[in-house]
Amino acid sequence: MARTPTPDDASRMPPNPDAHATEDAADHQRGNGDEPQQMVAGQHATMTTNQGLDISDNQNSLKASPRGPVLLEDFILREKIQHFDHERIPERIVHARGSAAHGHFKLTRSLADYTTAKILTEVGEETPLFTRFSTVAGGSGSVDTPRDVRGFAVKFYTKEGNWDLVGNNIPVFFIQDAMKFPDLVHAVKMEPDRGYPQAASAHDTFWDFVSLTPETFHTVIWAMSDRAIPRSFRMVEGFGIHSFRLINAAGKSTFVKYHWRPLLGLQSTVWDESAKLQAADNDFLRRDLFEAIQAGKHPQWELAVQLFTQEEADGFPFDHLDSTKLIPEELVPLTVIGTMTLDRWPDNFFAETEQVAFCPSHLVPGMDFSNDPLLQGRLFSYPDTQLSRLGSVNFHQLPINAPKCPFANQQRDGHMQMQIPKGRVNYEPSSLDPTSARATPDGFRSFAERVGTGDVDDAPKSRIRAESFADHYSQARQFYRSQTKYEQAHIASAFVFENSKVETLHIRERVVGHLRHIDEDLAQRVADGLGMETLPDAPPTAVPARDMPESPALQIIGKMKDTLDGRSVGILINDGSAAATVQSIRQAAESAGAMVKIVAPKVGGATLDDGSKLAADGQLAGTPSMVFDAVAVILSDDGAIALLGESAAIDFVRDAFGHLKAIAADAGAQKLLDRAGIEKDAGIVAASDVDAFIKAAKTRQWEREKKVRMLA
Numbered sequence: 001m002a003r004t005p006t007p008d009d010a011s012r013m014p015p016n017p018d019a020h021a022t023e024d025a026a027d028h029q030r031g032n033g034d035e036p037q038q039m040v041a042g043q044h045a046t047m048t049t050n051q052g053l054d055i056s057d058n059q060n061s062l063k064a065s066p067r068g069p070v071l072l073e074d075f076i077l078r079e080k081i082q083h084f085d086h087e088r089i090p091e092r093i094v095h096a097r098g099s100a101a102h103g104h105f106k107l108t109r110s111l112a113d114y115t116t117a118k119i120l121t122e123v124g125e126e127t128p129l130f131t132r133f134s135t136v137a138g139g140s141g142s143v144d145t146p147r148d149v150r151g152f153a154v155k156f157y158t159k160e161g162n163w164d165l166v167g168n169n170i171p172v173f174f175i176q177d178a179m180k181f182p183d184l185v186h187a188v189k190m191e192p193d194r195g196y197p198q199a200a201s202a203h204d205t206f207w208d209f210v211s212l213t214p215e216t217f218h219t220v221i222w223a224m225s226d227r228a229i230p231r232s233f234r235m236v237e238g239f240g241i242h243s244f245r246l247i248n249a250a251g252k253s254t255f256v257k258y259h260w261r262p263l264l265g266l267q268s269t270v271w272d273e274s275a276k277l278q279a280a281d282n283d284f285l286r287r288d289l290f291e292a293i294q295a296g297k298h299p300q301w302e303l304a305v306q307l308f309t310q311e312e313a314d315g316f317p318f319d320h321l322d323s324t325k326l327i328p329e330e331l332v333p334l335t336v337i338g339t340m341t342l343d344r345w346p347d348n349f350f351a352e353t354e355q356v357a358f359c360p361s362h363l364v365p366g367m368d369f370s371n372d373p374l375l376q377g378r379l380f381s382y383p384d385t386q387l388s389r390l391g392s393v394n395f396h397q398l399p400i401n402a403p404k405c406p407f408a409n410q411q412r413d414g415h416m417q418m419q420i421p422k423g424r425v426n427y428e429p430s431s432l433d434p435t436s437a438r439a440t441p442d443g444f445r446s447f448a449e450r451v452g453t454g455d456v457d458d459a460p461k462s463r464i465r466a467e468s469f470a471d472h473y474s475q476a477r478q479f480y481r482s483q484t485k486y487e488q489a490h491i492a493s494a495f496v497f498e499n500s501k502v503e504t505l506h507i508r509e510r511v512v513g514h515l516r517h518i519d520e521d522l523a524q525r526v527a528d529g530l531g532m533e534t535l536p537d538a539p540p541t542a543v544p545a546r547d548m549p550e551s552p553a554l555q556i557i558g559k560m561k562d563t564l565d566g567r568s569v570g571i572l573i574n575d576g577s578a579a580a581t582v583q584s585i586r587q588a589a590e591s592a593g594a595m596v597k598i599v600a601p602k603v604g605g606a607t608l609d610d611g612s613k614l615a616a617d618g619q620l621a622g623t624p625s626m627v628f629d630a631v632a633v634i635l636s637d638d639g640a641i642a643l644l645g646e647s648a649a650i651d652f653v654r655d656a657f658g659h660l661k662a663i664a665a666d667a668g669a670q671k672l673l674d675r676a677g678i679e680k681d682a683g684i685v686a687a688s689d690v691d692a693f694i695k696a697a698k699t700r701q702w703e704r705e706k707k708v709r710m711l712a
């Protein structure tokens, strides 16, 4: 019986010459024949099974007859389906949703006085790295823009081994002791009986836990600030949070805190924008990072350090071992020591972004830990979780995790061993193989800290929280009072929003009670926003808040840059739009550093007034103004009238206005603005005044906010 032709017939065509070229490359990669041969996906001209058997038909399973049962014998079908069935691995228990990029770090200032670590002493050296940004609470398939802390984890492939700086975009953490981490995470994740909310802290269990755990309040107030709703991963700061140690050649220890500062400046969204972005584009931050890197706009961060001695730490008004505290920049200034550039998107999301395994105990000689009890717990947790996630003690052999310097020891075997160690010697000491790996005096040494001095008290062992950790409110107060009035309003509103989702009244009351310790005005605003008749009592506290000097470095607005560099501008057009105006706005925005996208009712584009056809980058219904930093609306009279009946067009301008963005409009577009009820202000400019538009587009119109939103 004649076989029905199938699409696979095409794949039986002779392999193309390019495929042979890549096959050569694969052969080259296989080395001189000594190493095990590995087929790299996509680098072989013909399709094979996992055993290297050429496949002749990738469309049809093997059947007893054309309409008969499929045969168990069909090992090709079984292999394919079985591999597919096992594609997923457990997602990270926290930070499941992430996006990453390759890049490098270049040291500009040596820390040789403080450390022997080559990565921090060899000025001009470029160290390859891999950086993963993440949300914390949501699953791997959740959204990019919930209110949440962002992970900021960097793996430096140094000459002396991998150094992982596994930080967050907020410089403090919710809890002081690793013992509380599973409780914190259980409380913030979806509730166990109902399975929601996904990726949100606005629910009873989170606020129940934090309101019973006063140490969380400093980080909670950061998480209620606009830091938790960033505009882009490219525009977040990063913090190692804990104090670490640097050790110099003389064995002297200096404490260090690490800070990443984005060269594009900080930038946040407003909450309504963030919430709408979750519908407009689940992948907003991932797409933003990908598109910027693909466009050659490689994001950069300065690495800065705060260095301090044990004696200086002894004089701080708080305990530097307490991760709920930061060291204000005014107390210990930041020294910039180098720059990170992210310039390459991973080739494969699973192999790299998903399988990368960070751990704070990945460090190099010249570095060590502090006694921060949160850090100490992390040292256990990360390698432990990699075992359940990646399934084998050999996860360090995965290409994304393997050091780029030589590594050797007598650890052997285990699931998925990828190496083939040679010889008899798998132990040490040994004399049979003089080339087998030995310890070296130059290797990693722990700082010889003495119990009874410095950080470590001479005291009986106990399960006790140090008294020096007891002040839970002073830095929260300092943070709140250091914000601009706009940011303070956002914080108060975030508390109101989140607690309005809390169904249990006494939890809401407890939260407001804590806020009274931080700032009475904040507590009152939140109580009003929640519709409370009276202010609840503040809970008892061992250490009442002290007033600390304001620290403008804690603001976001103060750290935003008036720039279009790395930002995006959307231009809404329709048939008949003025070609010259579209062109002049596009040119000006691009030369100011922005990426420009054309939005039209049809993705095929629109015919402009000069008869030319301009293709759209996005269709109006799927490209709302949330995805831009500023918008221009260029419409003919007829084009505008056609859009008055299109709510996506009205929303385009209304949302841009509500999200405090600059809008350039020509005469036609004014009809749309009028329909949307938009009043003119400094951010609404004539499309002909390109300079005014670019100036307004570089910032958000904070003064407009009181007109568009009832903030707490």
Ligand code: HDE
Pocket (backbone or CB within 6 Å): 092, 093, 094, 095, 098, 132, 133, 134, 150, 151, 152, 153, 166, 167, 168, 173, 177, 178, 179, 181, 239, 240, 241, 242, 323, 356, 357, 358, 373, 374, 375, 377, 378, 381, 382, 383, 385, 386
């Ligand atoms: Fe993590 N954390 N964490 N964490 N963390 C994980 O490790 C943990 C903490 C951070 O992109 C897990 O590989 C404990 C602070 C980032 O792959 C896990 C404690 C900070 C990432 C884990 C903390 C972080 C993680 C889950 C309290 C900022 C994502 C998957 C003692 C300094 C890394 C994994 C990536 C991931 C444990 C607290 C940052 C379970 C026990 C503080 C950026 O091991």
